[in-house]
Each structure stands twice: as structure tokens, then as C-alpha cells.
Amino acid sequence: MSDEIQREQKNGILQYLLDMRDQGVVKHIGASSHTPSVIQEILDTDLIDMLMFSVNPAYDYNHGDYAYGGVDERADVYKRCEKLGVGISVMKPFSGGQLLSDKTSPFGKALTQYQCIKYALDKPGILTVLPGAQSVAEIDALLEYYEKSEEELDYSIIGSFAPPEASGKCVYCNHCEPCPAGIDIGAVNKFYDLARIGDDMAREHYLTLEKNASDCVSCGHCNSRCPFSVDQMSRMQEIRSFF
Ligand code: SF4
Ligand code: SF4
Known part of the structure; x- marks a missing residue:
């Protein structure tokens, strides 16, 4: 202690x-x-x-x-x-x-x-x-x-001065918007990260989103815009499988 x-x-x-x-x-x-x-x-x-x-x-x-x-x-x-x-x-x-x-x-x-x-x-x-x-x-x-x-x-x-260990980690900033499928990318990622550690409320919030990872059309726009080098396109597939 x-x-x-x-x-x-x-x-x-x-x-x-x-x-x-x-x-x-x-x-x-x-x-x-x-x-x-x-x-x-x-x-x-x-x-x-x-x-x-x-x-x-x-x-x-x-x-x-x-x-x-x-x-x-x-x-x-x-x-x-x-x-x-x-x-x-x-x-x-x-x-x-x-x-x-x-x-x-x-x-x-x-x-x-x-x-x-x-x-x-x-x-x-x-x-x-x-x-x-x-x-x-x-x-x-x-x-x-x-x-x-x-x-x-x-x-x-x-994102341009974050250390290497921060690379690839979504900080929910939504700089990658707009998503053509209308997904709130920051919110989807935040609820996913929380649900993964057993936050049931976050799971519920995710499931009540108007658009979620299942709506992703893999256009790649978010990947090209993310300053934190997050492969968001793959992450959307991961999130869809999780939920
Ligand atoms: S994918 Fe990148 S730009 Fe989009 S919310 Fe996450 S950290 Fe921000
Ligand atoms: S790859 Fe998916 S989440 Fe990213 S901008 Fe395109 S539709 Fe939206």
C-alpha cells in the first residue's frame, strides 16, 4: 500500500x-x-x-x-x-x-x-x-x-509530437471526421475501449448509437486523416466483431 x-x-x-x-x-x-x-x-x-x-x-x-x-x-x-x-x-x-x-x-x-x-x-x-x-x-x-x-x-x-508508444492509439479526437457513413468515430472507439474492460454501461451506449462500426464501408478516409497513425479502418472491423 x-x-x-x-x-x-x-x-x-x-x-x-x-x-x-x-x-x-x-x-x-x-x-x-x-x-x-x-x-x-x-x-x-x-x-x-x-x-x-x-x-x-x-x-x-x-x-x-x-x-x-x-x-x-x-x-x-x-x-x-x-x-x-x-x-x-x-x-x-x-x-x-x-x-x-x-x-x-x-x-x-x-x-x-x-x-x-x-x-x-x-x-x-x-x-x-x-x-x-x-x-x-x-x-x-x-x-x-x-x-x-x-x-x-x-x-x-x-499527434505530431506524441511519443512512439502513443502511435496507433485512438484518443477519440474525431479529427478523422467526417465519416461518409455518419459514424461518430471517437465515440465508437471510446465505448469499445471501455466495454473491453467490462464497462456494461459503455456497451449499452455503443448499442444505442445511431451508427456504429457495422455501418463502416471501409473507405479509408479516417486512416488518411488520423494524426495518431491509427488504422481505424481495421479497428472498425475489430469493433464490429467485438459487439
Ligand atoms: S482515429 Fe485518429 S483522428 Fe480518429 S478519433 Fe481516433 S485518434 Fe482521432
Ligand atoms: S473507413 Fe469506415 S469509419 Fe473510416 S471514414 Fe470510412 S466508413 Fe467511416
Whole structure:
């Protein structure tokens, strides 16, 4: 068991929270961590309803000196939270502002705050993104997210600086759209990944989609557009067989 969990057990905080929950004072328990292995241990306890986790492309792709966990380790956290119904609230969506400037971004190329928010919201399990703001003007600027076009929110540029281990893995960004068969490619892939780890709700969501992998006509358009080198055409066949 990790030092963090042992500490909370030893100092009595965990028991105190559980007592408060039994008395109805505390309605839900949440946890916050930057480390996937610690989060997995916390999820094992089945105690939490929400998680604060630092999510942005730099951390997910191990760029910079502040990223914990590999690409797959971090993706497993998102998927497991979605499956367990633990909502993730995102902290550090801009990596402390680093990602917003060419000079400071570990990728050498700036993203907008809107691309970063969309990136986080597309991940399974993520319910909300909480960037830090120091003024009403900054909050107003963040809320412009809702007025941005799909092109302005498209973060597929990160495919050009993602590490080799991220290649071929769908991040549900939908940059490969439009699909002539009308398939929501990101959603189909997300529900597939979740259903594969036993998420029954995701299976249901997949089955209620208006169009799914069975509608794929193997035109190859998605393959030619994907910045993450995903062989989506083959994946659609795999998904069709799975369901
Ligand atoms: S196949 Fe590629 S472009 Fe399409 S949703 Fe997946 S990662 Fe994005
Ligand atoms: S290969 Fe299938 S999923 Fe991809 S764009 Fe064509 S029809 Fe859509």
C-alpha cells in the first residue's frame, strides 16, 4: 500500500471521513493525486466518488519534468474511473500555463486553452475541467470555450509530437471526421475501449448509437486523416466483431 494511503489511515483522517459519511454529514468522498499507481490503489478501496487528477497532453505523453505515469498507465485511470462511476475533475489542464506558449511548451508549440480543455473532456471519466483563474476577465475568456468552432477546438496537432508508444492509439479526437457513413468515430472507439474492460454501461451506449462500426464501408478516409497513425479502418472491423 502506498505511503499516502497508509498515512491517511494512521493519522485517522480516513476513519474520521468514514464516520462522517455514516452520520450523513459527508455525502461523498473524493481524492486527489498526480500519480496513477496511487490512484489505482485508492480505487481498489472502493471509497471514492470523485477524483481530482492532473490531465493535459504533456503529462499524458510524458513531456516535461512533471508527468507521472506512462501513456497506458494514465489511460487506464481514465477508463477505470469511467467504469466505476468515479467522476474526474481535471486540475492543471494547461500544465501550469506551460502549454500555452511556444517558448514554454515541452512540445515547442503552443496549444490554446480551449484545445487543452477539449482534450481533457474527450477522455473517459472526465466530467469537468477546472483551470485556475485570477480575475473575472480570465473566467470570461475561459467560458468562450462554448463559442469555439470544432476547428478551434481540434487538438490533433499533438499527434505530431506524441511519443512512439502513443502511435496507433485512438484518443477519440474525431479529427478523422467526417465519416461518409455518419459514424461518430471517437465515440465508437471510446465505448469499445471501455466495454473491453467490462464497462456494461459503455456497451449499452455503443448499442444505442445511431451508427456504429457495422455501418463502416471501409473507405479509408479516417486512416488518411488520423494524426495518431491509427488504422481505424481495421479497428472498425475489430469493433464490429467485438459487439
Ligand atoms: S482515429 Fe485518429 S483522428 Fe480518429 S478519433 Fe481516433 S485518434 Fe482521432
Ligand atoms: S473507413 Fe469506415 S469509419 Fe473510416 S471514414 Fe470510412 S466508413 Fe467511416
